[in-house]
Amino acid sequence: MSDSELFTRLYYYGIVQMHMEPEQFWLTPIGLFLDLWACHKQFLGIETPYREISVDDVIPSDS
Secondary structure, three states: OOHHHHHHHHHHHHHHHOOOOHHHHHHOOHHHHHHHHHHHHHHHOOOOOOOOOOHHHHOOOOO
C-alpha cells in the first residue's frame, strides 16, 4: 500500500467512520488519532482490547 493510499484510508476513517469534521481531522495528532481509531474498532466489536482488566484489578481491596 502506498503512502497516498494509506493517507486516504486514514482520512476516510476519520471523516466517515468516526464522524470528525475535516478541521478536527487535520488538527488531531497522529498518535491520538490512532488511539481513537483503536477505541472505535473495539466499540464496534471489530477488535478486542489488548488487555482486559476489571475494577478489582485496579482498586485493591482492604480486606
